[in-house]
Amino acid sequence: MKVLVTGGAGFIGRWTVDRLLKDGHQVWVLDDLSNGRKENLDDLKKQKNFMQFITGDIKDRRILNHLFTKKFDICYHLAASINVQDSIDHPEVTFNNDVVGTFHVLEQCRKNNVKLVFMSTCMVYERAWSAEGINETNPVKPASPYAGSKLAAENMVMSYFHAYNLPVTVIRPFNTYGPYQKTGGEGGVVAIFLKNKLADKSLQIYGDGKQTRDLLYVEDCARFIIESGYSDKTNGEIINAGLGSDISINDLAKLAAGDEDRIEHITHIHPQSEIPKLLCDYSKAKNLLGWEPKYSLEEGVQKTEEWIKSTNLI
Template structure:
C-alpha cells in the first residue's frame, strides 16, 4: 500500500524533529519545511525530504500544491513570547497570516487533516488551575493572540469547509534538542548553565509556576491527534505545576558536579504567575496520559546536554 505523506512545518526545530522521527515509525513519508531560523539541520532524520523554505513565501504554497500531503503538522512559528512583544508584526506574519494562507491552500488541495501546535499562552493569567478547555481565553502577549486567532481560523475552516483539524495547546515542553539560547525553554537554559557551570538566572522571586511536559509525551499527543474521530481544541499538560525555584534546585540536585549559583533578576513583563494545563479532555477522547515524570525527564535532558558538548 502507498505510504501517506506527512508534511511537518518547523520540522527542524525542537518538537518538529522528534515528531519526524516518530512519523517514520508510524510508516509515513515525511516532508519538512523549515527556514532554519531557529531549527537545525543536525536535528533532522536522514530519511526526511527537507525544503529550506520560509512559510511566509509564495514558494511554500507552491510546494504544497506539488507535494499534496495527506496530513500537515503545522509547527513552524516564531516561538518566543518576548520576541513577539519586540516585533508584533513579525509574529503576526509568521504565526497568523502564514497560517491562514496555509489553511486556504490546504482546503484547495483537500488535505485529510491539519494538526496545529497552539499554546497555553492563549489563556493569559489564570486564577483556577489546572486550566481546562472551558477556561476564558485572555492572552497577554502577541504570541498568545496570534495562536488564539489561528485556532479560530482552524475552527471556522472546519465549520465552513469540513476541514478536519486538531489544535493542541501545549504547556512548557522540554527535553533533548530544545534551544538553550536566551529565547529557548527554561529547562534547556538551566541544563546548559549547569553543565557549563554558569549561574542560573531566575526572573522575579522564582515562585512563578509552569507545567513542564516531556517531549515524548507531546509527540504521543500529536500522534494520537491523527485519529480521524478527533477534531477539536485540546490542552496538553500534566495537570501539575512546578515553581521555577523548585525546577532550578531539582536540576542542580540531579547533577553530581560542583553546584552552580542561582541569581535573581527583576520579573519580566507579560509573564504569567501560575500555569498548569489539564489533559483530561484529551484523555477522555484519546486515552492520552503523560508517562514521563519530572525527575525522569530532567535526568534524560541533562544527559543529552552533557552528551551534546562531548
C-alpha cells in the same frame, strides 16, 4: 500516509518527524531555519521514508503551491515565531509568521482537502485558578503578541472547520522541554538551567520565581501531536496536553542545580507577559485519544541533562 511537517527542523518538530517515521509514514519537512536547525534532522534524513527537506517560508505561496502537489494526508503545522519576549519587541514579525503564515497553510489544506493539526500554546490562557488546572473551556488572556497571534490563528483554523468542513485540530501543549531544545537565550527554562549548571554558572530567574509551569517532556508531546492527527474524533476540537502537575521556577532551579546557592533572581524583562500559574488538565486528551504522559519531570530532566552532556553544548 503522506505527511507534511512545517517547522519540522525545530525542537518539537524534530521529535514529531521522528515519531511519524517510526510509525511508517512518508514525511516531508518545510522549515525556514529561523529557529530550527538542519542538524536536528541529520539522523532522520537517512531513513527511506524521509522524503524531502525544503528550506522555505510558510508565507511563500510559490513553495506551498509546489509542495502541496504531493497530495498530503495530514499537515502538522508547527512553524511559528515562538519567543514571547521577541513578540513584545517585534510584534509584526510574530503576527506575519503566526497569523499570515498559518492562513497560507490553511488555504493549501482547504484546496487539497488535507487535515490540519495546528500547534497553538498554553500561553493563550489566563492562569490556573483551581487545583484541577486549566481545561479547554478556561478563559483566555493573550498577554503577549505571541499569545495574541496564536489565538488569532486558532480562530482562523476553526473557521475553516465550520465554513468548509475542513478537518482541523487545534492543540495547546504546555511548556515542553527535552533533548534538541536550544540551551541559549531562545531556549526553554529547563535546557538553560541545565546548561548553566553543567557550565558552573548561576541559574538566573526572572522575578520572584514563584510563577509555576506544567512541564511536558518532548517525546510525550510529539506522541500527543501526531495522535491528534490520526483520530477523526479530534476534528473541530481544541485539546490540551501537559504533565498534570506544576512546579515553581524556584523549585525547578533547585531540581536542576541541586544547589540553592547557585540561584540568582533578576529583574523581569517583560513582567506584563508573565502568567503566574500554569497547570494542565489533560482529561480531554485522555478521553478522546487515550493519551497521557509517560515521563515524570525527574525522568525528563535527567534525560535532557544526559543529552546536553553528550552534545558538548556546555
